[in-house]
Amino acid sequence: MKSAFVVSSPMTVRAFLQDQIRALAATHDVTVVSNFQEPGELGTLPASVRIERVGIHRKIAVAADLQALFVLWRFFRQQEFDVVHSVTPKAGLLSMLAARFAGVPHRLHTYTGQVWATKHGLARALFRALDKVIFTMSSRCYVDSNSQRDFLISEGVVDVERSQVLAHGSISGVDLERFSASEVVRASMRVDLGISENAFVCLFLGRLSRDKGVLDLVQAFLRLDESGVESVLLIVGPDEDGMHAQIQQLIGDARSRIVFVDFTDVPERYMNAADLFCLPSYREGFGSVVIEAAAVGIPALGSNIYGISDAIENGVTGLLHEPRGIDDIHSKLTLLRDDHELRVRMGEAAMARARTMFAKELVTASLVAEYAQLEASLSAVS
CATH class of the missing domain: 3.40.50.2000 (Glycogen Phosphorylase B;)
Structure with a gap:
């Protein structure tokens, strides 16, 4: 044929x-x-x-x-x-x-x-x-x-x-050989990025465009209370809509808490460095990056929209938030940062689901x- x-x-x-x-x-x-x-x-x-x-x-x-x-x-x-x-x-x-x-x-x-x-x-x-x-x-x-x-x-x-x-x-x-958990990669990536071993790392990986909801994520992240756990937002991807300059304006004195990386062809290494994957997008067909992160054992926080709601099993492999809902993103970031056992449980469920359903x-x-x-x-x- x-x-x-x-x-x-x-x-x-x-x-x-x-x-x-x-x-x-x-x-x-x-x-x-x-x-x-x-x-x-x-x-x-x-x-x-x-x-x-x-x-x-x-x-x-x-x-x-x-x-x-x-x-x-x-x-x-x-x-x-x-x-x-x-x-x-x-x-x-x-x-x-x-x-x-x-x-x-x-x-x-x-x-x-x-x-x-x-x-x-x-x-x-x-x-x-x-x-x-x-x-x-x-x-x-x-x-x-x-x-x-x-x-x-x-x-x-x-x-x-x-x-x-x-x-x-x-x-x-998902390529399960490529997207797999590695403590060695996690440790080396955090050293390379200047992120401490005990920090809570949120990862956004994708195009830096307005419809990906990056500005919402940054605003919600900046509200996190820093009195307890050190928190870092890792933003990886090419800037398509001048988002980098807009984010810099929002950051103010919190520049040390947000790390930028341009386009990468090794997304799995950044996923290994993270504790939570974030996709606050306004539209998405499916959200392949979510199940790639899941295969690495990382739970996700994403918009409750079609596509992402298939990639994240709400309450099991991660949490869904109200689209454009900065307050909702902030409250769920706080929950997932403070509850280590919940993150581990969701990460394990995410990995199992990625392996059985999305290979x-x-x-x-x-x-x-x-x-x-x-x-x-x-x-x-x-």
Whole structure:
């Protein structure tokens, strides 16, 4: 069976899809389409996988988008793919339209969160409509969390019959060999970061953008009483919205309590250094970083929104807080800081849940099984 994966950014392949592509390439003819500059940006793919560069941009650019649509349509017709599978919104819109017009029999899209979930008015209506177009042009879609699927169904974007969640959710699962607890790494990372052995360390790891709720977390953290346990907020990730400058304005005299690290390709090391993982996001498809931290044995504090509510089992593997609720974040930070036994218990439960429900092998096997069914349906028709 001849298949094509289409993504806007090569980082999507590198971060989430390599294992699935490797598994499918063992028995299928696989092509990866992305807007890359160098093939190495896609990670390490089997030699049998063909790669094709198409200028798909994340943001709206009408002329470039129309050109990419035509290039994709022509490429799909020339190659006569049996399956086109898109991930990320812009890639989904262009490739589902192109695949439909090119007569590709199986057109798959994976939803990983909605940019319009927190928008209002015309912007919300427009982006919601584009997600609906993706679904209409597809033959089947996948959603990376059950609560996100429920949301999309309630919004009339997808229907029950042609949408599903693979395994227990998440786009790619967790690499349990990579994300594992290590006291040696914990100790060495704290030395490198200048954090004492006994400090209570909260970790935020991700893009520093407004919709990740970083400012809410900083404000809640700064309210923590320092009379007892030393507390440190570790913020790891690239600054996308000028958040660093805004955080610096909030910090004031508390600069020693907040540690900044730019982009890292070893997130597991920072997770090992932490006692609590924090994701106060306003929108999230699933929250893969939460289950990665869970695999390391770190409980989580996250927003009670769709996606994150699948990644955190409230009261068992962590706690959910009111979205944008600075007071609620503060009170739950205080609880988790002061109750060491609760943190340990939740961390153990989080690790067990990550290992039994979200191992990458489970998600990959589920996708491979889906493709086997698609191949069988093609054989039945022919």
